[in-house]
Amino acid sequence: MTTEAPTGEAAPQASSIGSEQPPSGDAPGQQRGKAAFVKLLRRLSEANVFVVTVLAIFSALVLGAILILVTTPAVLHSWGRIGSRPGAAFSTSWRTIAAAYSAMFEGSLFAPSAISHAVSTGHGWTTALTPISETLVSATPLILAGTGVAIGFSTGVFNIGAQGQLIAGALGALFVGFEVHAPIGVHLPLVILGGAAGGAIAGFIPGVLKARTGAHEVITTIMLNYVFLDLLTYLLTTAPFQQPGQANAISRTMPSTAILPHLFGSTLRVNVGLLVALAVSLGAAWFTRRSTAGFSFRVIGLNPSAGRTAGMDVRRITILVLTLSGALAGLAGMATLSGTDFFLSTGYGGNIGFDAITVALLGRNRPLGVLLGSLLFAALITGGRYMQAYTGVDLDLTTVIQAIIVFFVATPALVREVFRLRDQGEGPTRILTKGWGG
């Protein structure tokens, strides 16, 4: 994955070929307009990251539409009678797809009718904004954990343990939640720190193991996922974590001073956790691009022996990266606990820790890419639920669409082939293998 980097970065270079103006010709303004247009066409026909991603989403939606068609009985029925009523087959197909995808849109962003109703009457804003609020709520932990995973990946550290770190973070936040008693202005920041600390500890362990013993982080973090999952199950049946007076494996509930306040009134669930996620995302973007530590992380990710020769401490950085990565996953656990769930139960966190890996890949390990990837993923999930409820198209289809998007994004060569894009990545990057510097 890291070897891909130069291709992407070399892109703007190659794209300037031929964009210079011809020496003479028509009016200069017209010339410039034409040149700019040619340049734009070139850009679009090149397989850069952005174009590939957009085309991947497009392809996934097309394949998803085909799946909807072949799994909807009414559509199959109408195609069965294509001979007698050809128009009906097409119109039924079209209606089915349109209904499914507009349900997905309305369920994840907004329904135009609800918005216009709210604008004209001044009422019903809550209903109109609920879908987008839900999307933002689902995106919050993905942004946090995904950014953590991405920082690891771009440093060459494959943290597969976001799930366990998320649980550790939730436990940390919960502990601070019920152990500390303070006004919200003090308590809530401590809860947030507790979440980060829990995740950081869970990341620190594989970090130290790797730096001191060379144990590979993929193995240790995967195994630690099970450790934290079972630790949670155990803690949920023991004091002080278990809800007093409960026989079930359910934790105590977060007190009101430890809860992330809603941003837009009590009925929309979008909460301060989103602001934390946005701050982390911006912070991570600054960190990777501008900070000295972020630079050393990148160097170690790309070429550890050059980093070592330049005086960077590879072990220290490995520990730091895993700790930081864990802390962000821990914040994700805090955000779901203090933002929407308020207590923990067995198997907490669902699939967030693994979806985080996917959005990190989708966002090409860049913080702002992860942010966009998380929003897309969250929209597909909330929209998919709505689609299932209103059109009967199975929620699994959304999962399939997600998978296809990731599949295409991960194989740019395939997208290039399908859409006949020009390959912009030629050059020595292809022949970059380890050599002896002749």
Place this chain on the structure above:
Amino acid sequence: MKLELCGIRKTFGRLVANDDVDLTVEKGEIHCLLGENGAGKSTLMNVLFGLLRPDSGEIRLDGEPVRFANPGEAVRRGIGMVHQHFMLVPVFTVAENIVLGFEPTRALGWFNRKKANADIVRLSQEFGLDVSPDAIVEDLPVGVQQRVEILKALYRDARLLILDEPTSVLTPQETLALFAVMRSLATSGRSILFITHKLKEVLAVADRITVMRLGRVVGTTTPETADEKELASMMVGRSVELVVQKAPASPRATVLELRGLVVEDDRGLRVVDGVDLDVHAGEIVAIAGVQGNGQTELAEAIAGLRPIAAGTVRLDGRDLSSASPRDAIRAGIAHVPEDRQTDGLVLALSVADNLVLDIYDLAPFARHGSRDLATVKSNAGEKLADFDIRASDAEVPVATLSGGNQQKVILARELSRPIKLLLASQPTRGLDVGSIEYVHERIVAERDKGVAVLIISSELDEVLALGDRIAVMYRGRFTGFCDPSTGREQIGLMMAGVLDESAALAAGAAEGADPASSVTLSRGSVHP
């Protein structure tokens, strides 16, 4: 096979790497391609090999126009290439690397290892390329890895072999062996395109010579009609001093002090075996020796990259025996590592970032943990101009620079901060004569500023040109110190371990009596 390249043009953005290049290689000819760093030699070869698509121009093989979309097609038409930076799979065996992609198989596609090994043994005997098919590539010295690359091409039945700077990593003995192989290949009717910066080699082995500069062919000549000086000025476009002019050294206080230094390699063998050395401010000490006699490990130990088993390293009286690489850098040691692509550069990062790789966190390049990218960029602009680094822009990945220009990036970085000791391993590997002249001047200038300089080089010419004092290293020990007026032959013998002052004094020391051993000497074969 006869090759004709007609009007080849290749641009990268605004940079014209090949501009209307014509080149003809006859059947059975050894054709040398000569040119300064960034002249476009590797680019031309990559075009020929199907790795790059030319913007225009035609390739003809035996008169027939061909077009290669990828190296696979070039290989199928009988072209083989040994890259400037090798392309072997380090964890595979020699045999696996050679047959990769063209594996002999049994029924159901099972890999037929026996046949592969037998084929390779036959080929290597036919051309005198000695390798053992079952060795793991990463354990082999570079000279042998190169043989593997050549065998790989021959296994694919190459009738035109491209060798891109094959000798820059070889010892003189290995180079001679390679030339013998090249001649036997040429005699068998194969054509060879040979790229090098070493003019002596060109004159020794070429049938014809083509010189490139700034992407164009500036002329074709033969070894009979041209000499070193002439070739150098054709390449660079001006006359070049082949030996740097320098005043006698005026050594001052001791800067680097090594006492009883013992260093082990990765396998725990003692490859530096009790070395004492003083390097003074204002002098250049050059360590000569056949590669693999402990020089690499010695340099790594001084730079803090390799733990010291016994003895001390002091810099200006300060003990650096257990220093980290960072401590060593901060104490004022500049280190030019031997292997630029593995240890010296981060290929995917920009030229500008690579120019501050070891000072990225210091003012003026950073403040309070935040990098000042404007300063990094303006620094890059200055260094590109100062060191004449040919890059279209400081923001391009350093991987897109030519080999020699990559080396200059490292030198520019290391020589542009206040230092006490300059420790350079093979500082001019892969540089053209003009750049070597420049780098040697810079090194002498550092010396004259009062920096202590320790050069490690397997290039005897370089050692003689630069060293105020020369130490010869053999099997982990210094077998003698001499001054540059000592004859080449004598130093050569010391490098081979034949002549050993200290051993002679100690009477009857058994080591080093076998001159032949130095020829096949590989890294780590010392003092088991």
